[in-house]
Each structure stands twice: as C-alpha cells, then as structure tokens.
Amino acid sequence: xxxxxxxxxxxxxxxxxxxxxxxxxxxxxxxxxxxxxxxxxxxxxxxxxxxxxxxxxxxxxxxxxxxxxxxxxxxxxxxxxxxxxxxxxxxxxxxxxxxxxxxxxxxxxxxxxxxxxxxxxxxxxxxxxxxxxxxxxxxxxxxxxxxxxxxxxxxxxxxxxxxxxxxxxxxxxxxxxxxxxxxxxxxxxxxxxxxxxxxxxxxxxxxxxxxxxxxxxxxxxxxxxxxxxxxxxxxxxxxxxxxxxxxxxxxxxxxxxxxxxxxxxxxxxxxxxxxxxxxxxxx
Ligand code: PMP
Numbered sequence: 001x002x003x004x005x006x007x008x009x010x011x012x013x014x015x016x017x018x019x020x021x022x023x024x025x026x027x028x029x030x031x032x033x034x035x036x037x038x039x040x041x042x043x044x045x046x047x048x049x050x051x052x053x054x055x056x057x058x059x060x061x062x063x064x065x066x067x068x069x070x071x072x073x074x075x076x077x078x079x080x081x082x083x084x085x086x087x088x089x090x091x092x093x094x095x096x097x098x099x100x101x102x103x104x105x106x107x108x109x110x111x112x113x114x115x116x117x118x119x120x121x122x123x124x125x126x127x128x129x130x131x132x133x134x135x136x137x138x139x140x141x142x143x144x145x146x147x148x149x150x151x152x153x154x155x156x157x158x159x160x161x162x163x164x165x166x167x168x169x170x171x172x173x174x175x176x177x178x179x180x181x182x183x184x185x186x187x188x189x190x191x192x193x194x195x196x197x198x199x200x201x202x203x204x205x206x207x208x209x210x211x212x213x214x215x216x217x218x219x220x221x222x223x224x225x226x227x228x229x230x231x232x233x234x235x236x237x238x239x240x241x242x243x244x245x246x247x248x249x250x251x252x253x254x255x256x257x258x259x260x261x262x263x264x265x266x267x268x269x270x271x272x273x274x275x276x277x278x279x280x281x282x283x
Pocket of ligand 1: 032150175176177178179180198199200201202203204237238239240
C-alpha cells in the first residue's frame with residue numbers, strides 16, 4: 001500500500017499525470033526513513049532534513065511534523081514487515097510545462113518497502129568501492145529527486161561489481177554516490193565536514209554521536225584524496241546500509257584488506273543504539 005495525494009492505495013493503482021514537474025523537471029525532494037520494529041528511526045531528524053530540502057527548492061512543507069508522523073504510522077501499519085524503509089517524495093505538482101513556479105498543489109507520494117539487513121558476507125569480508133570525480137551540482141545538501149549524476153556515478157561502481165562510487169571534488173572527499181564516507185587512519189575516525197557539497201546524512205550524525213559518547217578519537221575535517229588512498233579503514237554509512245566496511249578501493253586493498261576494529265566497534269555500537277531507541281523511544 002502506498003500513499004498518494006491524500007489516499008492510500010495499492011501501488012498498482014497509483015498514477016500521476018505526465019505533466020507532473022517531478023517527471024518533467026525532476027522538480028522535487030525526497031527522504032528515505034528506516035523503520036525498525038515498526039517505528040521510524042530518527043524521525044525528527046529526517047523531517048528536519050526534509051524541511052531543509054524543501055526550503056532549498058522554495059517549496060512549502062505540506063504537513064506539520066505531527067501530520068507526517070501520523071501519516072507514516074498509518075502507512076507502516078498497512079504494510080508487511082517489522083523492519084521497513086519509507087520513501088517519501090514531494091514534487092511541485094502538475095502544471096503546463098514552464099520553468100516558472102506554478103500555483104498548484106504539490107504531489108505527495110509515500111511508499112514503504114521491506115528493509116533487509118546488508119548481506120552478512122559484506123560485513124564479514126567488506127565491500128569494494130571505486131573513486132570518481134564528483135561532477136554533481138553544488139547543492140548536494142538538498143535531497144533532490146533529480147539524481148541523474150548520482151545514478152551515472154553509482155552505475156560506474158555497478159559496472160565493476162563494486163558497491164559504491166566514492167566522490168572526490170578538488171582533491172577532497174565529499175561522500176558516496178548514495179552514502180556518506182568515513183576514513184580511519186591511526187585509530188582516528190575522520191569525517192568530511194557538512195557543507196553544500198554533501199548530504200547531511202542521518203547515519204553520519206549517529207556515527208559521530210556514538211564516537212563522541214564512547215571516547216572514539218574522531219575529527220571532522222577535510223579529508224584529502226591522498227588520505228583516502230592511505231586509509232587503514234574506509235566506512236560507508238546510509239539509512240538502508242547502516243555501516244559497511246569498504247575493504248577494496250579501485251581494486252587495491254584498504255589497509256590489510258579486512259574489516260577493521262573501528263568498523264566492528266561502530267557496528268556493534270550502532271546495533272546497541274538501535275535496540276535502545278526501539279525499546280525506549282517512539283522515534
Ligand atoms: N549521501 C547521499 C548522496 C545519499 O543518497 C545518502 C543516502 N540517502 C546518504 C549520503 C546517507 O544519508 P542517510 O544516512 O541519511 O541515509
């Protein structure tokens with residue numbers, strides 16, 4: 001069951017007009033929210049980021065946080081699975097094709113799919129990634145539905161059986177095509193600072209909070225391409241992949257080529273944090 005413009009319906013029945021500005025211009029924003037034990041994880045943080053994205057494209061938020069929360073609760077109840085992930089999408093609506101903003105209601109689409117944990121094999125042996133020049137626009141902090149550059153960059157990884165493309169702009173790490181990236185050197189966790197050049201990841205925030213709360217040495221600062229290539233560990237984070245070790249970069253082993261101790265520690269802390277959140281809080 002999905003939600004489209006005020007109604008719940010089976011996805012097969014959901015239709016939008018071809019003149020929707022999401023279809024014509026990619027004129028919209030989205031969010032992906034993991035749901036564990038039927039409870040949205042870090043919901044307020046996701047809704048705050050949605051507001052930031054809507055502000056970034058000058059589109060009014062159609063709902064209050066309470067309304068979003070109620071809507072998501074209903075959608076989760078209508079779908080199978082304790083663990084799900086919500087995809088939520090708002091476009092500037094349907095209008096005659098013209099770049100100028102129309103005065104029409106937005107299109108609001110929400111779906112929920114089963115959330116499967118990353119394959120155990122990837123957590124045990126690690127995953128491969130490649131690097132590429134970050135050729136996206138310079139408002140990567142906006143979670144825009146126009147993802148063509150991300151699609152092309154991610155496909156470069158898929159073409160060589162890698163899981164992600166790590167992006168480098170002007171000699172520095174930005175993020176992955178669909179994830180945030182951390183580098184570990186001499187037991188120090190390094191994270192590129194949030195800016196308009198990367199998406200402020202919700203999982204990225206959780207990892208930094210866990211590092212701070214557990215006396216894990218960490219620094220938020222620019223990470224150079226040289227440092228990526230000399231890393232002891234590389235970690236990938238996203239709401240659906242959680243924390244994943246990257247053990248091969250551009251065909252060469254990262255560190256000793258195995259998931260490292262920083263990965264194990266943060267992975268365990270993340271699982272504990274999730275369990276505590278699900279027991280104690282509603283989001
Ligand atoms: N950067 C990009 C470009 C992404 O698409 C994602 C995944 N949505 C992330 C980072 C990770 O963000 P989050 O932890 O909020 O899923």
